[in-house]
Amino acid sequence: xxxxxxxxxxxxxVYCKYGLVHQLEKLQEELRExxxxxxxxxxxxxxxxxxxxxxxxxxxxxxxxxxxxxxLNEAVFESRIAKMDRQLDRIAKxxxx
Numbered sequence: 893x894x895x896x897x898x899x900x901x902x903x904x905x906v907y908c909k910y911g912l913v914h915q916l917e918k919l920q921e922e923l924r925e926x927x928x929x930x931x932x933x934x935x936x937x938x939x940x941x942x943x944x945x946x947x948x949x950x951x952x953x954x955x956x957x958x959x960x961x962x963x964l965n966e967a968v969f970e971s972r973i974a975k976m977d978r979q980l981d982r983i984a985k986x987x988x989x
Contacts (some may be wrong), residue, residue, distance in 0.1 A: 900960070907957040915957055922950040 907915055926947040932940045959965050981987075 903953060903957045904960060912961065915954055919951070919954045919958065922947065922954055926951050930969050
């Protein structure tokens, strides 16, 4: 728990330094890099899992900053639950999507 708190403090320190617009731009950049790392998984027989993990970490860090700064934690959590419930309902009904 202590490490999580330390990480949260570090994330907000970075967010406070750069602000909303910069971090939104950073999210776009990190998402592009994650997309590239994902593409590599298809062509390299999973030899690039370290890069993939690193890019996931980058994206998660920026998303955590934005969720906290914009007070979206609860809304995102509720959205995730609703989406999983909807997908499980589709699976139960045999609907592929």
